[in-house]
Amino acid sequence: MNKEQFERALQEIKAGKEDIRPSDVVVFSEPLRSVLNRAVRIGRISLTDLCRDLELDREKAGEIAAVLISRHLFQVSAFSNEKETFYETRLSAMTRPLGRPPSDIFKKLDN
């Protein structure tokens, strides 16, 4: 991931304050989207794997992970130790109750 891709990825995951929804992941740029898709499907990822898959150093990958933790897509696993940090992944988001604005899924997908 080059500098431009890194900054774009960071901007995308910082774009909201709510939990990251499935429809958010769909519109993330590459390689972030594929890496998160894989992590979500497996249910976990280590910092080392995140570095490798995103082609980032530990500091930058850690920065991405920190934002993902704040938006509840990542949670630091109890299996983490001094040598390695593991994250559990969990897509969340409330379905929209009636009375709220209609889903913006299609707008996102069209974009």
Added chain:
Amino acid sequence: MSKIVSVHSFRGGTGKSNTTANLAALLAMSGARVGVVDTDIQSPGIHILFNLDESEMVHSLNDYLWGKCGIKDAAHDVTGHLGTQVKGQIFLIPSSIKAGEIARILREGYDVGLLNDGFRDIVTELGLDYLLIDTHPGLNEETLLSIAISDVLVVIMRPDQQDYQGTAVTVDVARKLDVPKMMMLVNKIPSAFDLEDVRARVEQTYKVKVVATLPHSDEMMTLASSGIFSLKYPDSSVTAGLKAVADEIMRG
């Protein structure tokens, strides 16, 4: 290793629940332990195919989503309801068919993440080989989540103009979610159509493998969801098509 399989169609009325129930039965016939989750919370129906009466539903998926029970508590062993010998086992997690409970879900919403947790937990707790997710038609957060965590996606469509565009959206989204294995099933094909021609056209359009092209079946209509078609009509061409889908799921 267990597999999560989502069965989805963009539009309703494609035979999604019927296909899901039949795939569950065929996988169980081969000796597998199969879970089926009815995530079509707004219009549940797959319990009918498994002859699960409302009075037998101790808990439903709704109860789990409201924190009233664990996901395993909402699982009903329906193997004995099939009316035939099955080597494996089928567990159904139905959605509530009580009007008030459906309305509550629509009114209050729920955390999609609980589905994420529930799918993973039920696979482990019941030692499932396959978890089949009968999704709500169209695209919403629940459906995207189901697709996002699935190992296999079965997309169902009818040869109908209304299905074509929506199916393209579904396939596009599934690709963006990197589903490891995607396959299509074209259902309810009129007898005037050539099945192989339909297969070729759909594969060319969507660039996805069409595993089965199923003709419209009067026998299926007559059965009217009162049982599992492939068990009642094992020699039908529709059953052969459904077996092909089950085989493709098992193939890895």
